[in-house]
Amino acid sequence: MSQFDALEAAARTQLGRIQQLSTDLDAIQVEHSDDDATVTVSVDGAARLVDLHLSEGISRMSPAEFERAVVHTAAAAARNALARRGTLIEEFNG
Template identity: 45%
Template sequence: MSKAMDDLEARAQRSLERLRDLADEMGAVRGRETSSDGVVTVVVDGNGALQELKLSAGIAKLTPAEFERLVVDTVSRAAHRAFAERGDLVAAFNEEAAE
């Protein structure tokens, strides 16, 4: 093969490897958040799906509406954190690809 083809193949292989790395990194993204009162702790994946929910005994003092709001707000903040991390990964990938 010619040098140009060899270089093209090597670049394509590096791009493929970097894409696989990005997929692995995206799959590993987790957002963890604890409510300000420490009652609720959640972990979400990179898509914002709830992976873990930990509750302290303090939930006994909450009304159902307060409990619901606390869980939803805490999950929302965790998802925001996970989405920001994913965004950073994609931005870094795009910057690297543009070089």
């Protein structure tokens, strides 16, 4: 195998790894619920909101409790998604 062939093979291998990383990052979706499953948030790998599910339990919450539940649940989902993203990138760089 010539040096050029070896270089081309290495480039193709690296391209395949990059494409797989991109696919894996795009596939991240994390769902997180608060303790009593009143609020469930789904986010993608960039921590963007994908879905929000609210149970009937929200009717027993004050506006402040509702806000806190949504914000804390969304933040937890985002942290989990970004942690997964970080793990994939670390594995890629490893």
